[in-house]
Amino acid sequence: MANxxxxxxxLGDGGDPMTYTCAEATTILKGTLAELSxxxxxxxxxxxNAAVVGVTAMEKVGGDDSxxxxxxTNGVWDCLTDAGSDNAGVLLANSATEQTLQxxxxxxxxxxxxVGHLLEAAGNAEVCAVRILK
Numbered sequence: 001m002a003n004x005x006x007x008x009x010x011l012g013d014g015g016d017p018m019t020y021t022c023a024e025a026t027t028i029l030k031g032t033l034a035e036l037s038x039x040x041x042x043x044x045x046x047x048x049n050a051a052v053v054g055v056t057a058m059e060k061v062g063g064d065d066s067x068x069x070x071x072x073t074n075g076v077w078d079c080l081t082d083a084g085s086d087n088a089g090v091l092l093a094n095s096a097t098e099q100t101l102q103x104x105x106x107x108x109x110x111x112x113x114x115v116g117h118l119l120e121a122a123g124n125a126e127v128c129a130v131r132i133l134k
Contacts, residue, residue, distance in 0.1 A: 003099035004031030005055045005077040015072035027062040048096040051112035054134045073134040081122045
């Protein structure tokens with residue numbers, strides 16, 4: 001997978017990980033933005049305006065008999081943005097492009113698809129530091 005989120009700093013209690021359910025056959029790589037697909041169940045984020053819960057803390061290999069994955073909810077990551085030319089502090093959300101963040105709008109706030117905010121100015125298709133708190 002390209003564009004995985006790279007940890008800069010885990011905040012809180014080691015990134016405040018939460019455990020979610022996932023399908024046993026699902027493969028999710030470490031550093032993947034995770035979205036809710038059902039009650040406390042996650043998949044790799046691929047949908048714009050989907051409710052996201054954080055960044056996977058581990059690799060989940062399909063067919064490994066496991067049905068859980070840990071997700072970091074609090075920290076700073078290097079992430080690819082297509083936010084255009086936004087200033088530090090702008091709120092970001094998931095996008096339809098896998099593993100890429102975009103400038104959040106009102107629909108993202110209502111859907112829970114906001115991720116966090118920029119910690120530095122961002123150009124289009126640039127890797128930037130993002131504060132994620134879910």
